[in-house]
Amino acid sequence: MAVKPARAKALSVEDRQAMLIDAVTPLLLEHGQAVTTRQIADCAGIAEGTIFRAFGSKDELIQAAVARHLDPEPFRRQLRAIDPLLPLEDRIRAIVAVMRARFTTLFTLMSALGRHGPPPGHEKGHHVAGEFAGILAGILADDLERFRVPAERVGQIVRMVTLAASVPQIRDGPDFDDAEITALILHGIMGAPVQHHSIATPHHAP
Template identity: 50%
Template sequence: METELETTRSRAQPLPPEDRKAMIIAAVIPLLIEHGRGVTSRQIADAAGIAEGTIFRAFGDKETLVQAAIETYLDPEPLRAALRAIDPSLPLEHKVRAIVYLLRERFQNVMRIMAVVGHERPPIPHERTEFAAIIARILAPEADELNWPPDRVAHILRLISFSSAFPALNDGIEFSVDDLARIALVGVAGRPFATYTPMTTAADAADQGEPGCF
């Protein structure tokens, strides 16, 4: 029969190296957002419930840990997985809302970490293409109802989500996820769009001494 001491020892087995690294990274991300690169190894150790020496054994130095945490935070795969999990058979309104919610959350997270640690890496071009392909598959059942092909609608949703994630651009006027989904679905008037042909071009206006429209 297993003794109490043996049970305690079996439950106190050290984490595998990769699991320990993941645990430390999870603890450091909120600290980075709060303190930026000024976060100390002592603060990290306290948050993770470990000794400072464990940090250096796992990562070598604090900067390596910070870089690993930033890469983890910016990893696009969790967003891709969340988008793939959206059921294409759901009503269009539900799908658009879910897409906008996930995209805006992603952009807010990226800007949050960039604000405190600076720009860490250039955008990866294929990320946008891959997101668009995933969203296009979600919207494919309604392709005939859309005003643009699903992959183009994906970029429209991305633009709406991206711009709404910048507090400075909103000038104190916040848009909820429901607001943004409604804008994407019905626009500002909710009626068919008539092709607009300007009566006066900017060049004509300049020739006539009229103020141009910018």
């Protein structure tokens, strides 16, 4: 007699919600607010009614997806996970990669949903910038004395340049990759400053 396979364990409400947010995010980036519950269900491999058992409506699911991407804590964890023993350029590139991924996803998502200005719930204020600067100071601790500006200013510059390079409306031209942004942050557009050494002129007796 054949033994029936064990029935898969039912997902908790939280797990089902997380699975649906994973499924809806790429669809929102492609279709925006016009995404249908049928498309979401097909992508997630579930019955359409499951969406309404996990969320009251499509709009609630969309709001949950936006809230997840606005949550800064996963972004901060990614930054804190960067190895402080890497060479300086590799650390800056890793910071840029994490920030660029966040900025690109957030602004693409908001644009697809037709939302303009700072996203609802978006963090702002001096304490946020200060926390970001503190994380960067920890990553770059061994090299802070090499910079011509304090840690807070380093954080501002990294954030400003990466944001401008990540958002098409600001960039207004070809994409920048992580290496280009890193080089721009570290060396500007002229490269590392050249050290000029004065050469003593031989003294001739009269």
